[in-house]
Amino acid sequence: MATRKTAKKTPRRKNLYLGLTIAFFLALIAVFVFDGYMGIYETVSTTTQERENTVEPEYWLRDDYSSSTWTEEGQKIYFRYELDNRRFSSYSADVEVAIWFGETKHSDLISQAVAIDAFDKVELEWTIDTAELRPTDIPENYDFEFSVIITRDGVERRIIVHVSSLVRNLG
Amino acid sequence: MKLEYILFGFGIIFCLAGVGYLAAQYVKYLSELGQLISLLLTVGLFTCLGKYFERVGW
Numbered sequence: 001m002a003t004r005k006t007a008k009k010t011p012r013r014k015n016l017y018l019g020l021t022i023a024f025f026l027a028l029i030a031v032f033v034f035d036g037y038m039g040i041y042e043t044v045s046t047t048t049q050e051r052e053n054t055v056e057p058e059y060w061l062r063d064d065y066s067s068s069t070w071t072e073e074g075q076k077i078y079f080r081y082e083l084d085n086r087r088f089s090s091y092s093a094d095v096e097v098a099i100w101f102g103e104t105k106h107s108d109l110i111s112q113a114v115a116i117d118a119f120d121k122v123e124l125e126w127t128i129d130t131a132e133l134r135p136t137d138i139p140e141n142y143d144f145e146f147s148v149i150i151t152r153d154g155v156e157r158r159i160i161v162h163v164s165s166l167v168r169n170l171g
Numbered sequence: 172m173k174l175e176y177i178l179f180g181f182g183i184i185f186c187l188a189g190v191g192y193l194a195a196q197y198v199k200y201l202s203e204l205g206q207l208i209s210l211l212l213t214v215g216l217f218t219c220l221g222k223y224f225e226r227v228g229w
Contacts, residue, residue, distance in 0.1 A: 017223035024216035028209060032197060035205030061200055 041084040048077040066158035073166045074131045081124045085116040100147040
């Protein structure tokens with residue numbers, strides 16, 4: 001027969017373990033949310049011909065190869081690259097942006113060191129004029145493509161730009 | 172009666188498999204420290220859950 005003391009203690013101990021289980025579960029969810037938020041995140045936005053295309057940070061997690069956009073020849077493309085430092089310490093890195101045709105580098109657009117304070121952002125902007133980019137070996141009535149490669153800390157983000165030929169569209 | 176228990180069993184297994192799959196997908200995006208803390212918390216969670224069921228009399 002259980003004494004009054006043990007009879008009182010057992011359900012309390014039982015509830016203690018249940019409470020701890022719930023606490024561990026909630027802590028696990030909190031780690032998922034907190035860790036998911038923290039880190040370095042990059043967002044790339046392109047604007048051309050009244051169209052804005054934004055590549056969210058989650059995109060690079062799912063598919064770290066490339067994103068793509070398109071425009072007509074002669075149009076300008078405005079790029080905005082945002083680095084979001086969601087960490088308790090400052091972050092610094094070298095950011096390089098270049099235009100590539102296949103495996104051949106065409107030109108450097110940006111090469112600069114960035115330093116971002118904790119929980120702060122930095123934005124880099126540049127413009128590409130597609131009128132000046134047609135390769136000499138591609139006839140004017142053909143479309144062409146080039147890549148804008150953003151390199152940061154050895155991580156490459158590639159935006160493939162498809163340029164529609166103006167001559168072909170008019171013809 | 173037995174069929175019901177078998178169906179309950181399947182339901183529980185599918186639920187656990189689904190939650191496990193989603194967790195495994197999400198854990199890929201956690202940092203190494205986050206993964207370690209998650210592992211320790213999971214161990215603690217199942218330890219306490221086991222203790223709870225032991226006290227209940229299962």
